[in-house]
Each structure stands twice: as C-alpha cells, then as structure tokens.
Amino acid sequence: QKEVEQNSGPLSVPEGAIASLNCTYSDRVSQSFFWYRQYSGKSPELIMSIYSNGDKEDGRFTAQLNKASQYVSLLIRDSQPSDSATYLCAVSLPSNTDKLIFGTGTRLQVFP
C-alpha cells in the first residue's frame, strides 16, 4: 500500500461547482497534512495545511481532516477554470518529521 494515495483523475467539474479532492494515508500517527497546487509545467505551491481533525477554511478552499479514517480532503467552492491544475496531497511522517510524503496528485479540470 502506498503511504499517500490519491485518485489520479482527471476530475472534471463545471464552473461554479464544488470540486472535492480526496487523499488517504497509511500512517495512523501522521501529524501534518498539506495540499499543494501545481499548474502544468510549474512547481507546486502550498495552498492549505491542516493539523487537527475537522475543517479548515481559507477563502474558497476548505481542508477536511479525519484522522480516525486516515483521510484528508480539499473542497474548492465556486470552482473556476483557473483552478484547473494538479493537486498534491502531502503528509508528514512521525518517524521523520523533516520529510513530507507526497501523493501522485489528482488532476482537476474546471470547464466553463
């Protein structure tokens, strides 16, 4: 089992809809969770971080963490074509907190 798993997509949603991106992780005691957005040909940029169970909102983005079920999700409300990108989930390992483990990413397409 991969340490961090994401559906590769593409996930296609119409403009204005809610996009829901999911990520599961294998290490039950992971501490920190991150979502990165990566446009084609560009480097990843951090958009959300979450450490506690529940929801964390930042503008149109909401990160949700459920440690008991070992999943973290990212909701994008009012999706825009400019949100079309690959979204990477990253998780810290308690055995080596200096390193993040990345999923392979989910490609999101928002069509007008």
Place this chain on the structure above:
Amino acid sequence: DVKVTQSSRYLVKRTGEKVFLECVQDMDHENMFWYRQDPGLGLRLIYFSYDVKMKEKGDIPEGYSVSREKKERFSLILESASTNQTSMYLCASSLPGDSGYGYTFGSGTRLTVV
C-alpha cells in the same frame, strides 16, 4: 518575495556530461531537498540535506550526488548524464521538524539529456 531560486529553467545536456543544478534559498531554512518529477510517478526524493555538509539519500540517489557547503545553497550533480535522467527537477526547502509550514519549492529545472 521569494525565496527558492533554481539557476536554470531549461537545460539541454549531452549524454555523459557532468551536470550541475543549483538551488539557493533566502529563508534561512535548515532543510533542503532535491526531487525529480515524472508523469505518472509523482515527486521522487533524490537527496535531502538537514544541515550544512550533511546529506541523506532519498528514494532514487543512483547517478546523483549533492553538495551543501553553505546553508543557503544546495547543488545536485549528475555525475554522467544519461537519457533516463531527462526530467523536471525541483528543489525545496523547509524548517526543521514538523514545523507545519511544509515546503517551499523552486520554479523547477526541466532537464533534457540528448
């Protein structure tokens, strides 16, 4: 503003050449990383440094070496470039431990070995 700078955006090298990829960060971060990213394979860690002159192998170190003589600079060296090293190379830096701030990435170097 930023933060992590990679010296070249695009690079074309010949098979067998020694290639240097440079990364400089101005955030006083202890940790620096080199990844390569290939379609379908995601980010793969090549090397990691947690302090000056300290390094640790990642998942795919074969064919690569690194140098960190100063805190702000982390260099990736391809000893003898091969076509299977054609890839996007990403440098990142971070604070030590589980700081909660994640990584800051450079803009990437797309290397083509011909």
